[in-house]
Amino acid sequence: MQPIKEIRSRTVVLPLADVDTDQIIPARFLTTTSREGLGKQLFHDWRFGNDGEKKQDFVLNKPAANGCKILVAGHNFGCGSSREHAPWALLDYGLQAVISTEIADIFRSNSLKNGFLPIVVNKKCHDWLLNNPGAEVSINVEESTLILPSGDCVKYPIDDFARYCLVEGIDQLGFLQQHEKEIQMFENSRQ
Amino acid sequence: MNKSASKTLFEKVWSSHLVKDETPDTPAIVYVDLHLMHEVTTPQAFSLLREKGLKVRRPDLTLGTMDHSIPTTPVKSFKDLAIVGQGAANQVKTMEDNCAEFGLELLGFDSELRGIVHVIGPELGATQPGKIIVCGDSHTSTHGAFGALAFGIGTTEVGHVLATQCLLQRKPKTFAIEVNGTLQTGVTAKDIILAIIGEIGVDGGTGHVIEYCGNAIQQMSMEARMTICNMSIEAGARAGMIGPDDTTMSWLKGRPRSPKGKAWDQAVEHWTSLASDRSAEYDRSVTIDGSAIEPMVTFGTNPGMVMPVAEEIPASGDSGFKKALNYMQLTPGKPLTESPVDVVFIGSCTNSRISDLEQAAKILEGRKVAEDVRMLVVPGSQQIKMQAEEKGLDKIFLESGAEWRESGCSMCLAMNGDTVPSGQLSVSTSNRNFEGRQGIGARTILASPLTAAASAIEGSVADPRPYLET
Ligand code: SF4
Numbered sequence: 001m002q003p004i005k006e007i008r009s010r011t012v013v014l015p016l017a018d019v020d021t022d023q024i025i026p027a028r029f030l031t032t033t034s035r036e037g038l039g040k041q042l043f044h045d046w047r048f049g050n051d052g053e054k055k056q057d058f059v060l061n062k063p064a065a066n067g068c069k070i071l072v073a074g075h076n077f078g079c080g081s082s083r084e085h086a087p088w089a090l091l092d093y094g095l096q097a098v099i100s101t102e103i104a105d106i107f108r109s110n111s112l113k114n115g116f117l118p119i120v121v122n123k124k125c126h127d128w129l130l131n132n133p134g135a136e137v138s139i140n141v142e143e144s145t146l147i148l149p150s151g152d153c154v155k156y157p158i159d160d161f162a163r164y165c166l167v168e169g170i171d172q173l174g175f176l177q178q179h180e181k182e183i184q185m186f187e188n189s190r191q
Numbered sequence: 192m193n194k195s196a197s198k199t200l201f202e203k204v205w206s207s208h209l210v211k212d213e214t215p216d217t218p219a220i221v222y223v224d225l226h227l228m229h230e231v232t233t234p235q236a237f238s239l240l241r242e243k244g245l246k247v248r249r250p251d252l253t254l255g256t257m258d259h260s261i262p263t264t265p266v267k268s269f270k271d272l273a274i275v276g277q278g279a280a281n282q283v284k285t286m287e288d289n290c291a292e293f294g295l296e297l298l299g300f301d302s303e304l305r306g307i308v309h310v311i312g313p314e315l316g317a318t319q320p321g322k323i324i325v326c327g328d329s330h331t332s333t334h335g336a337f338g339a340l341a342f343g344i345g346t347t348e349v350g351h352v353l354a355t356q357c358l359l360q361r362k363p364k365t366f367a368i369e370v371n372g373t374l375q376t377g378v379t380a381k382d383i384i385l386a387i388i389g390e391i392g393v394d395g396g397t398g399h400v401i402e403y404c405g406n407a408i409q410q411m412s413m414e415a416r417m418t419i420c421n422m423s424i425e426a427g428a429r430a431g432m433i434g435p436d437d438t439t440m441s442w443l444k445g446r447p448r449s450p451k452g453k454a455w456d457q458a459v460e461h462w463t464s465l466a467s468d469r470s471a472e473y474d475r476s477v478t479i480d481g482s483a484i485e486p487m488v489t490f491g492t493n494p495g496m497v498m499p500v501a502e503e504i505p506a507s508g509d510s511g512f513k514k515a516l517n518y519m520q521l522t523p524g525k526p527l528t529e530s531p532v533d534v535v536f537i538g539s540c541t542n543s544r545i546s547d548l549e550q551a552a553k554i555l556e557g558r559k560v561a562e563d564v565r566m567l568v569v570p571g572s573q574q575i576k577m578q579a580e581e582k583g584l585d586k587i588f589l590e591s592g593a594e595w596r597e598s599g600c601s602m603c604l605a606m607n608g609d610t611v612p613s614g615q616l617s618v619s620t621s622n623r624n625f626e627g628r629q630g631i632g633a634r635t636i637l638a639s640p641l642t643a644a645a646s647a648i649e650g651s652v653a654d655p656r657p658y659l660e661t
Contacts (some may be wrong), residue, residue, distance in 0.1 A: 018393055018453075018493050018512050027604040030512075031260055031278030033234035033285045035346075037536040045627045050613065074511075076394040079493075080426060080625060083232065083330040084345035104396055105429055106329060110345035160360060161217050176355045179211060179220055183357055186210040186222055 001115050007096050008070035008138035009119060014059055015130050019073055020080035025089045027081075038085055039092030060093075064134055069096040072129045076100070078080050078107025078118070087116040097139055099146065101126045102132035112170060114163040119156045120144060193629055197468035200434050200540075201400045204340040204465065208323050210357055218359040224322035228255040229308050230286035230349045231606075232327030237289040237349035247293045254317060255290050258307045262608045263569050263596040269301040272597070275608030293353075306598045307335040308571020310539040313417065314574055316446025320462035325352060330540050330622065331430075332423040336416035337443070338435035338465050340352035340400070343424065351633035363429045364398055364474035369405035372482030377656040378480040379550065380415035381542060381639035383407070383621065384422040385487040387479060389497035396428025399475065402467060403433050407481035409429050413442040414546045420623050421541045425494040434466035437559040446469045455476035489624045490527055496624075500527065500642055501654045518626055520614075521636050523638045526567045527636075533615035535566040535593075535647040536629070537640055539603040543571030547640045548579050552587040554644035554658045560592035561650030567594045567600040567609065573659055593647065618646040 029041040054061045065136050071090070077100040078086060089109050092097070097117035108118040117139060121129070128148070129135065138147045144163060146154045165172055198206075205221070211218035226249075233255070240247070247253060247373055248398075258277035264273050270623045272278040283300065290297035298304045304311060309330050312318040320338035325331060327349045334341035350421040351358055366389060384473045388395070401423050408416065416433050424433030433439075440459050443449045450458040453503065485499035498504065504516070506524040516523060521530065537543070537551050548570065568588045570576040579585055601609040604619040605628065611617040611630030621628075621641050624635040638646065641655035 001618045006568055015510075016514070017509075018495075020493065020623075020625045022604075022623065022628050026627055026631075027259075030231050030606055031276060033238075043629055050631065069324055076397070076427065079393055080329065080424075080623060082327060084235075084327075084341035084347060085271040102397060103396055104394070104427055106343055106345060110347065113318060113345065113347040125290055159218065160215060161359070164216075165598065171349055172359055173239075175217075176351055178361060179354075179357075182210050182220070182353060183222070187356075188360050 001169045001171055004115050004117070004141050004166050006138060006140055007069055007117065008136070010067070010069045010136050011072045011099070011129060011132045012059055012065040012068040013072045013130055013133040015074050017074035018076045021078055021083050021086040021144035022080055024078070024082065024086040029134045030083060030085055035088045037092060040095065042089040042093040055059060066171040070139070071095050071098045072133070073098050076104060082106040082110070084110040084114070086091060087111040087114045091116050099126070099129060104125055112166065115139065115166060116165070120158055121146060121154055125154050139189045197471040199467040199471040199473060200338055200402055200432050200465055201340060202471070204321055204323065205362060207321070207586070213362060218435035220357050220363050221323060221452055223325050223352050223356055223358060223361050224252060225312070225317055225324045226253045226537045227308050227324065227326035227331070228349070229314055229326070229328060230257045230282045230448050230559045230606045231259045232284045233289065233349055235346045236327070236353060237293065238409060239350045240293070240353055241660070244377065245354045247295060250294050250296070253295050255284055255286065255295055256308050258306055259459065259600045259604065260607050261599050263599040263601045264608070265594070265596055270299065271382065272453065277525040278606060279618055296599065303573050306574065307540045307600055309421065310571030310575065313337065313413070314445055314446070316449035319443065319449070319458070320439060321465050323499055323602060325387045327360065329424040330421050332428070333417050333421040333540055334411060335420040335423065335430050336433040337439055338462065339431060340430055340432065355486050363400045365400045366396060366399035366428065366584065367473040368401055369402050369476065370403065370407040371405045371478065372407055372480050373479055374602055375485065376406060376660050377486050379639040379641060379643055380411060380418035381445060381483060382484055382487040383495045384419045385489065385637065386484045388422065388426045388494050389487070390424055390479065391477065392549045393425060393493050393495040394427040394437040396423060396426040399428050401426070401428045401431045401560065402651060403431060404467070405478070405481070407438065408433060412546060413438055414544045418541055422494065425622055430633065432582055440444065457656060465529060470513050486642050488517065490521055491626055492518055492626050494622065494624060494637060496593070498527065498595070498639070502526070505611065528654065530652050532564055532618050532646050534611045534617040535560070535564060535608055535643050536602040536617055536619040536621065537643055538567065538569030538571070538601050539621035540571065541622045542640050543569060544580050545575050547620065548575070548584050549582070551640040554641060554655060555591040555593065555648070556587050558591055558648050560647045564650050565594070566592065567596055568603060569596045570598045572598045601630050604628060605626045611635070618643045618652060
């Protein structure tokens with residue numbers, strides 16, 4: 001994984017609450033055996049009509065969304081299925097972070113393992129972001145802060161280990177493998 | 192026992208699996224006793240192993256099946272099963288190849304033990320109290336009904352478990368949901384869990400492991416308990432658990448992979464000790480009066496948008512409510528029972544076990560599925576299919592006009608050829624009513640097998656209670 005220290009971008013706002021991973025990428029696209037190329041199917045049924053045409057009123061289809069790397073979403077983003085295809089699709093599309101007031105557990109865990117940043121802020125900050133689509137914000141991953149256009153700096157919670165892995169570009173499997181001796185001892189103790 | 196030493200079921204299972212405890216800087220390393228796999232969430236994990244030249248550490252603790260992308264069309268022999276779509280066919284083949292290459296047990300296409308991953312684990316007796324069980328699938332919470340700590344993981348984590356048999360985890364919080372009282376006629380475990388999700392919300396369990404307790408839970412069969420734990424994820428919880436008791440033991444006794452002889456006695460002693468201590472404390476708790484719960488259905492596009500089937504759709508709600516009702520083409524303030532139904536689906540890891548099929552059959556026996564309604568009955572496993580056929584349930588379904596299928600996930604997620612056509616209304620015993628979950632534009636109402644069967648007969652959403660009066 002590439003180290004991630006900072007993400008700076010305009011925001012694109014999808015204010016709906018409880019966006020589930022079936023919306024992020026519908027199940028019928030999960031017959032893939034690869035993790036590449038899923039961006040095409042991101043939010044497929046919200047982005048495209050039955051005729052395959054782009055729905056012009058969907059936020060990601062609006063010209064203002066071009067090049068945005070930060071998604072501001074409603075409460076409880078990423079609920080439902082554990083499919084890691086969800087963060088893969090978001091990343092492949094070009095998004096790098098989501099900001100909400102709550103992010104579902106499995107989605108958050110999957111995101112962090114792929115370098116997609118799940119950021120939880122308080123309601124006041126969230127309300128401001130919802131009301132100011134396109135705001136230029138930056139995320140300082142090392143400091144765990146979100147910097148608003150006003151210069152206000154909002155600290156967000158993140159597991160220290162997950163942050164360390166993101167900033168250093170560390171693969172968590174490697175960390176587990178370093179504990180081979182302990183794993184072996186644990187197995188022996190249970191026999 | 193002194194209070195501080197009291198532990199919950201979760202804490203007992205968690206602490207006995209710590210290869211290394213968590214610190215402020217690092218998560219805990221927990222050991223996994225059983226890793227279940229299916230074809231959809233594993234291919235990329237095997238690719239990773241191959242890239243890194245790694246082996247599977249414990250093939251003996253790893254078990255695969257195929258359920259999501261396989262068809263459920265009735266066939267004489269599995270050889271005749273035609274997979275729908277090149278992607279699905281490739282995925283099934285990839286699963287076979289991966290299991291062969293890494294030396295893993297696969298209850299594959301032609302196995303009589305094949306079925307939905309969360310149905311076959313318990314059925315085989317591989318699911319046992321006190322185990323940590325994981326699978327790249329959020330409904331792994333089902334196995335918690337046995338007092339296991341069972342939770343869904345992502346594909347990267349599937350790779351971690353394959354390579355090291357361990358996971359990096361932060362300790363979740365605990366949440367006791369106590370359900371008391373005698374359930375009314377026509378009220379099942381499905382209605383209870385829908386009512387619970389309605390009460391605590393689709394994010395009510397985030398960051399928590401739920402323990403379901405109370406006399407209503409104690410009186411439930413294992414199958415009902417599995418239905419409850421299954422939908423823990425629909426409340427956002429990490430897992431759902433129920434303390435092992437006599438019901439658990441008698442269900443597991445004699446299963447193919449349950450311990451035998453002396454080992455069984457030792458296991459029972461150990462399993463019994465896992466139940467939460469009386470004075471154990473939880474981070475959060477709620478109490479629910481089970482006797483007040485009525486048959487429940489969803490009316491919106493997430494499992495928290497629930498109502499008693501006989502009542503009117505709520506008149507108003509937030510902006511999400513409007514969007515949901517718009518998608519569902521339902522009118523606020525109107526009864527739901529007037530809505531014409533196109534499809535009825537009995538199946539999924541929530542409600543496809545033998546008792547679910549028996550309940551549906553009880554209502555359908557001697558009656559006909561309404562004209563214009565397509566009804567699918569999809570057993571959770573090939574074993575359940577055989578049991579049902581021994582009991583003659585298949586005949587009841589077929590005579591009523593329903594389809595009797597091979598096992599699989601089927602219409603629960605519409606990636607295998609079984610789909611609800613756009614715009615059609617489906618009453619489904621599955622667990623997710625998200626937009627498009629059962630097919631593009633499909634409108635899903637979640638319900639119990641009783642409510643689903645009654646709705647099939649009436650051709651509109653129906654209260655099952657009149658069918659149960661003697
Ligand atoms: S039946 Fe549905 S919820 Fe259960 S494992 Fe299959 S797809 Fe997932």
